Amino acid sequence: MAEATLTISSKNYSSWSLRGWLLCRMAGLDFTEEMVDTSDATARQELLLLSPTVLVPRLIHGRVQVWDTLAIAQYLNEIFPNAGLYPEDIAARSHCRSISGEMHSGFYNLRSALPMNLKARHASFKIFSGARPDVERIKVIWNECLDGHGGPFLFGDNPSVADAMYAPVCTRFRTYSVQLDDRLEAYVDTILDWAPMKEWTEGALAEPDEIVELEVEF
Incomplete structure (x- = not known):
């Protein structure tokens, strides 16, 4: 199979990089990580401006270049149809696509209020009112999936694209x-104890502390 490279950014801060990376791991793709240096002023500016010269995450696989997390998911599903990225049942698969798309295109207030930072822990944190509906909506999504499929992942025994999309949350x-509540805490534990997630977290904790958090969620 052709060689693959996944361009990612900070493992501590970049939720979109995490999603793309998890999808590649789930698919069983053999790939090399290429890190964007966020300490470089030019790279930081390009990321902040969403410049097409730094598309994160970006998968290069042979002659194929694909960016945007959901596009990466669709590509991986095409080349690894037996990897189980989506549920087999058509209704469950449609539901998985819908909630993955909802995460992809929404929850802006949540992103702003609660930026991803794997090194940080806040014993108490006041969530501003604009983000609270996002938090409540995510609880509804998770409960519907766990009600319908029994856990421990959103669509049953195995992780899906939806779990990769909600892992940063x-x-x-x-x-x-x-x-x-206890059931949703158990789901969070399932994701954080998931082997690929633990591998990513180890990388995030090993990042130099001098990496400066970008001013926007990316």
Whole structure:
């Protein structure tokens, strides 16, 4: 199979990089990580401006270049159809796509209020009113999935694209001590104890402390 490279940014701060990376791990793709140096002023400016010269995450696989997390998910599903990225049942698969798309295109207030930071822990954190509906909506999504499929992942025994899309939210909820009931806490534990997630977290904790958090969520 052709060689693959995934361009990512800070493992501590970049939620979109995490999503793309998890999808590649779930698919079983053999890939090399290429890190964007966020300490470089030019790279930081390009990221902040969403410049097409630094598309994160970006997967290069042979002659294929694909960016945007959901586009990466669709590409990986095409080349690894047996990887189980989406549920087999058509209704569950449609639901998975819908909630993944909702995360992809929404929850702006949550992103602003609770930026991903795996190194941080806040015993108490006041969530501003604009982000609270986002938090409540995510609780509804998770409960609907766990009601319908029994856990421990959103669509049953195995992780799906939806779990990759909501994994950064699990880190945010833990970082900012968002109050959850026991079942949703158990789901967060499932994601944070998931082997690929633990591997990513180890990389995040090993990043130099001098990496400066970008002024926007990316």
